Amino acid sequence: MPLDSTDLGRRKVATMPEPVRQETHTIAVLVDNEPGVLARVIGLFSGRGYNIESLTVAETDPEGKVSRITIVTTGTPMIIEQIKAQLGRLVPVHTVSDLTVDGPSVTREMALVKVAGTGEKRVEALRIADIFRARVVDSTNESFVFEIVGQTSKLNAFIGLMQPLGLVDLARTGVVAISRGAQGL
Amino acid sequence: MAYDQMTGAKIVIQALIDQGVTDVFGYPGGAILPVYDELFQQNHVRHILVRQEGGAVHAAEGYARSTGKVGVVVVTSGPGATNAVTGIADALMDSVPLVILCGQVPTHLIGNDAFQECDTTGVTRPVTKHNYLVKSTDQLARTIHEAFYVARSGRPGPVLIDLPKDVQFGTGPYLPPTDVVHKTYRPKTRGDRQQIEQAVAMIAEAKRPIFYCGGGVINSGTRACDLLTEFVQMTGYPITLTLMGLGAYPASDRQFLGMVGMHGTYEANLTMHGCDTMIAIGSRFDDRVTGRINAFAPDALKIHVDIDPSSVNKNVMVDLGIIGDVADVLEQMIEVWKARGYQSDKRALDTWWKQIDHWRGRNSLAFLQSSEVIKPQYAIQRLYELTKGRDDVYITTEVGQHQMWAAQHFKFEKPLHWMTSGGLGTMGYGLPAAMGVQLAHPGALVVDIAGEASIMMNIQELSTLSQYRLPVKVFILNNEYMGMVRQWQELLHGGRYSETYMSSLPDFVKLADAYGAVGLRAEKVDQLDDVIKEMISVNRTVIADIRVDKAENCFPMIPSGAAHNEMLLGPADQAEQPISEDGMVLV
Numbered sequence: 001m002p003l004d005s006t007d008l009g010r011r012k013v014a015t016m017p018e019p020v021r022q023e024t025h026t027i028a029v030l031v032d033n034e035p036g037v038l039a040r041v042i043g044l045f046s047g048r049g050y051n052i053e054s055l056t057v058a059e060t061d062p063e064g065k066v067s068r069i070t071i072v073t074t075g076t077p078m079i080i081e082q083i084k085a086q087l088g089r090l091v092p093v094h095t096v097s098d099l100t101v102d103g104p105s106v107t108r109e110m111a112l113v114k115v116a117g118t119g120e121k122r123v124e125a126l127r128i129a130d131i132f133r134a135r136v137v138d139s140t141n142e143s144f145v146f147e148i149v150g151q152t153s154k155l156n157a158f159i160g161l162m163q164p165l166g167l168v169d170l171a172r173t174g175v176v177a178i179s180r181g182a183q184g185l
Numbered sequence: 186m187a188y189d190q191m192t193g194a195k196i197v198i199q200a201l202i203d204q205g206v207t208d209v210f211g212y213p214g215g216a217i218l219p220v221y222d223e224l225f226q227q228n229h230v231r232h233i234l235v236r237q238e239g240g241a242v243h244a245a246e247g248y249a250r251s252t253g254k255v256g257v258v259v260v261t262s263g264p265g266a267t268n269a270v271t272g273i274a275d276a277l278m279d280s281v282p283l284v285i286l287c288g289q290v291p292t293h294l295i296g297n298d299a300f301q302e303c304d305t306t307g308v309t310r311p312v313t314k315h316n317y318l319v320k321s322t323d324q325l326a327r328t329i330h331e332a333f334y335v336a337r338s339g340r341p342g343p344v345l346i347d348l349p350k351d352v353q354f355g356t357g358p359y360l361p362p363t364d365v366v367h368k369t370y371r372p373k374t375r376g377d378r379q380q381i382e383q384a385v386a387m388i389a390e391a392k393r394p395i396f397y398c399g400g401g402v403i404n405s406g407t408r409a410c411d412l413l414t415e416f417v418q419m420t421g422y423p424i425t426l427t428l429m430g431l432g433a434y435p436a437s438d439r440q441f442l443g444m445v446g447m448h449g450t451y452e453a454n455l456t457m458h459g460c461d462t463m464i465a466i467g468s469r470f471d472d473r474v475t476g477r478i479n480a481f482a483p484d485a486l487k488i489h490v491d492i493d494p495s496s497v498n499k500n501v502m503v504d505l506g507i508i509g510d511v512a513d514v515l516e517q518m519i520e521v522w523k524a525r526g527y528q529s530d531k532r533a534l535d536t537w538w539k540q541i542d543h544w545r546g547r548n549s550l551a552f553l554q555s556s557e558v559i560k561p562q563y564a565i566q567r568l569y570e571l572t573k574g575r576d577d578v579y580i581t582t583e584v585g586q587h588q589m590w591a592a593q594h595f596k597f598e599k600p601l602h603w604m605t606s607g608g609l610g611t612m613g614y615g616l617p618a619a620m621g622v623q624l625a626h627p628g629a630l631v632v633d634i635a636g637e638a639s640i641m642m643n644i645q646e647l648s649t650l651s652q653y654r655l656p657v658k659v660f661i662l663n664n665e666y667m668g669m670v671r672q673w674q675e676l677l678h679g680g681r682y683s684e685t686y687m688s689s690l691p692d693f694v695k696l697a698d699a700y701g702a703v704g705l706r707a708e709k710v711d712q713l714d715d716v717i718k719e720m721i722s723v724n725r726t727v728i729a730d731i732r733v734d735k736a737e738n739c740f741p742m743i744p745s746g747a748a749h750n751e752m753l754l755g756p757a758d759q760a761e762q763p764i765s766e767d768g769m770v771l772v
Contacts, residue, residue, distance in 0.1 A: 032368065035318065036306060045310050078498060085495035091315040091335055094369050 054174035117166030188358035194219035214261025217288030219353035242272020247618030263301030282341035298524030314342030322357030339372030373694035376509035378598025391462035400429030401467020409512035432597035458749035583639030584667035614643025702726035
């Protein structure tokens with residue numbers, strides 16, 4: 001029997017969940033800097049199937065032994081809410097702040113970009129680096145290492161331009177973010 | 186202030202004493218020997234030697250859930266810890282407060298693949314509320330007191346402490362519990378005032394309301410259960426309870442509609458489906474309760490009270506989420522209800538109750554009685570009837586059909602008398618849990634309602650029962666099948682009973698004898714009452730092998746992927762409404 005395509009289509013519409021908006025959020029988490037705390041956070045994301053686009057962590061208060069974790073994640077609004085609630089539930093977590101919704105914020109990422117080449121390509125790389133305000137932090141006769149700081153989109157653009165000019169190695173820090181204004185976390 | 190210096194092992198015992206611990210469940214081994222040596226030399230903390238670490242954790246769960254106290258487990262490193270994992274995961278899912286003390290190889294050997302080494306904190310991280318690896322005896326007292334605090338505060342759960350052997354031998358300061366304050370962990374217990382006002386106004390305006398309450402009420406304490414009963418009766422609204430919530434509201438009360446969910450009553454599920462206001466308290470919209478999520482209570486304004494912010498809006502988006510302890514929030518709600526002089530809408534409520542009573546009239550728990558074969562539901566009903574007069578009856582269960590029949594046909598008037606593995610669904614839970622319950626309530630009648638498959642999973646604990654003379658009654662509904670799996674195979678897999686028939690079962694009467702227990706058997710309806718009566722009257726461990734109808738299925742049932750108003754009430758419906766393909770892939 002031939003398949004009735006209209007019927008098939010209708011059935012699909014009925015069973016397919018409605019398309020839900022995916023959002024990207026930057027979340028800052030203050031945690032006790034104790035063994036296993038990062039594993040707890042990462043395990044939460046992998047165990048519950050959440051996305052991690054980027055994650056950075058470093059101690060920010062050595063005396064109080066507090067570290068700050070910045071996570072960029074993508075999900076439906078319901079999932080984002082869950083992520084924040086689940087993070088807040090971890091015992092060593094002090095504060096969870098969604099920098100994407102809690103007012104304006106500054107986000108920055110750094111990359112070290114190694115470009116190898118000679119002649120015109122080398123000159124072009126340097127020229128573009130200048131436009132992007134990337135600094136040269138290492139140089140040999142056939143390579144540069146650029147340090148570039150900015151928003152993720154700026155880094156992506158720079159890296160894209162370096163690709164044909166001999167990009168051989170790349171290291172990125174992931175995003176750190178902080179809210180604008182006088183208020184602390 | 187200078188603190189007393191003592192060895193790590195002594196600190197463990199002192200901390201347990203100061204936390205009010207009188208009983209611990211465990212199994213010794215190389216890495217936990219110093220603690221066992223200290224246990225030997227004191228008389229404050231009693232140790233119950235189980236036969237496998239899994240049994241220790243379930244026993245501590247039973248102990249905790251029947252007393253409201255924190256259950257304590259002591260096990261050794263490596264296999265001791267990994268055997269405990271199932272029970273720990275079970276306690277996390279059902280929010281049972283436990284502290285698990287676990288031996289570990291000495292700190293200098295950690296990471297060396299030493300004998301009986303296992304990355305215990307790594308393995309248990311996703312199944313504990315929190316865990317610790319203690320690296321210095323200086324931190325030990327603080328860690329243990331913190332662990333007890335974390336285990337019982339907020340949404341309760343299991344907390345594991347990994348104790349390297351050198352930390353147990355080493356010397357450090359002993360801090361009393363009063364000197365230990367957790368740095369950050371302060372769960373919110375009072376509800377937001379404005380939200381409470383809003384919630385009570387919504388509740389008062391309801392035309393077709395329902396209270397849908399769960400294990401969170403019981404975890405909040407008996408005060409919470411009393412307040413719930415008060416509030417529900419004040420409003421005159423219907424109430425349903427989840428599997429974990431049974432006992433939070435008296436089952437004999439007219440306003441109680443029975444259990445909700447996959448094997449809940451027709452009236453509870455239809456009331457949930459048709460309500461205009463749902464007041465969810467200490468329940469978590471589990472998939473076993475909601476059925477198909479996009480058809481769940483479509484017209485309802487939903488209010489959700491929970492102490493765990495991550496439970497709110499997890500499976501179902503609600504209109505008002507209140508974070509707080511159930512007892513506190515209920516107290517606030519009652520206060521507002523009285524202060525504002527709210528009244529339920531009597532006329533709307535009368536119409537609603539008429540509808541509910543019509544649904545109730547379907548008598549969805551009915552089954553075809555036989556004059557020969559024992560129907561499993563009938564066995565539970567008789568057990569209930571013959572123990573009804575006593576207020577010291579505690580029921581534990583394993584997992585499967587017998588568990589659902591117990592939940593449907595045994596009526597609980599009070600909290601803390603019903604122990605079952607709800608979230609994780611752990612076969613083998615009931616026998617060790619009953620052991621823990623019996624230990625906490627020496628004179629009580631503790632019955633493990635079991636299936637013949639589940640009971641085999643922790644059968645070794647009969648030996649523990651015998652050692653401590655714990656007169657637990659094991660009431661096996663024996664149908665020689667893994668009944669619930671067989672039922673699903675019948676409904677979903679064309680009756681191909683793949684590996685669900687148990688051949689070579691032990692003779693349970695002889696087995697009882699071998700373990701120093703009393704074995705009884707009922708094969709016909711007319712033997713049932715005598716066996717139950719004898720089981721109750723004998724002051725020893727009893728295994729009652731109740732041979733029940735092998736083909737009986739558990740109804741009513743919301744098939745997976747179906748909505749509350751698409752219940753199967755019995756075998757006739759089953760033939761009429763085949764389960765959808767979408768439903769088949771669900772669990």
